[in-house]
Every structure is written in structure tokens, then in C-alpha cells.
Amino acid sequence: MNDIGEQPYIPRIVDLELDELLPGLPAISLEGPRAVGKTATALRRARTVHRLDDEQQLEIAFGNPSRLVEGEPPVLIDEWQRYPASWDLVRRHVDDRAKQSSFLLTGSAAPSERSSSCG
Numbered sequence: 001m002n003d004i005g006e007q008p009y010i011p012r013i014v015d016l017e018l019d020e021l022l023p024g025l026p027a028i029s030l031e032g033p034r035a036v037g038k039t040a041t042a043l044r045r046a047r048t049v050h051r052l053d054d055e056q057q058l059e060i061a062f063g064n065p066s067r068l069v070e071g072e073p074p075v076l077i078d079e080w081q082r083y084p085a086s087w088d089l090v091r092r093h094v095d096d097r098a099k100q101s102s103f104l105l106t107g108s109a110a111p112s113e114r115s116s117s118c119g
Contacts, residue, residue: 026094027103046076069093073102
């Protein structure tokens with residue numbers, strides 16, 4: 001732990017891949033199970049962060065969606081699946097912009113249906 005109680009960052013295999021790919025790709029999605037370090041990995045590269053697991057930031061996204069694609073790149077949209085329209089906003093922004101965009105989208109994989117148990 002460091003001085004403020006945070007866990008130290010544990011380097012991941014994807015770090016090298018991101019560092020290689022991010023300068024050349026307009027958007028990268030990092031998805032997977034919860035608590036594997038997607039956000040921590042993306043935060044190390046992002047200059048603008050929109051955390052959609054924060055209710056206030058999510059409400060801002062619903063009220064003014066275009067804010068999600070604004071800011072100094074790379075722009076991180078964390079937990080993008082909480083506002084699915086964010087995916088299309090990024091796609092449109094990347095398609096419409098002459099200058100190079102840079103986005104990181106992180107999302108946690110979750111089952112689409114609850115499992116049922118026999119018993």
C-alpha cells in the first residue's frame with residue numbers, strides 16, 4: 001500500500017500492448033470480469049476520465065451525452081455499459097473527426113440473465 005492507502009499497481013501483460021496500440025488506434029475497449037484491473041490499467045493512460053459507476057457522472061451523461069467525448073485525450077469512459085449509448089457516441093466521434101481521437105472504454109462482463117438453480 002502507498003501513503004494514501006491505495007494498493008500498488010500490478011503491471012499486466014496488456015500494459016505493453018496498450019502502449020503499443022493506443023497511439024495508432026482511435027478507440028480501444030477493455031472488457032472482462034470485475035476487479036481484474038481494467039480501470040487501473042486505463043487510468044494510467046487517460047487524461048480525461050468519465051466514471052459511469054459514479055451516479056453523478058452517469059446523470060451528467062444522460063443529461064448531456066456529448067460531454068463523454070470531450071476532454072483531453074486519451075478519454076476514458078469507465079463502465080461504459082451503464083450508458084450503452086456511449087459506445088455509439090465514441091464510434092460516431094471517431095468516424096466524424098478529421099483529427100485523431102483517442103478513447104479507452106472499460107466495461108465489466110456480467111451475465112445477461114440470472115442463473116436459475118434446481119432444487
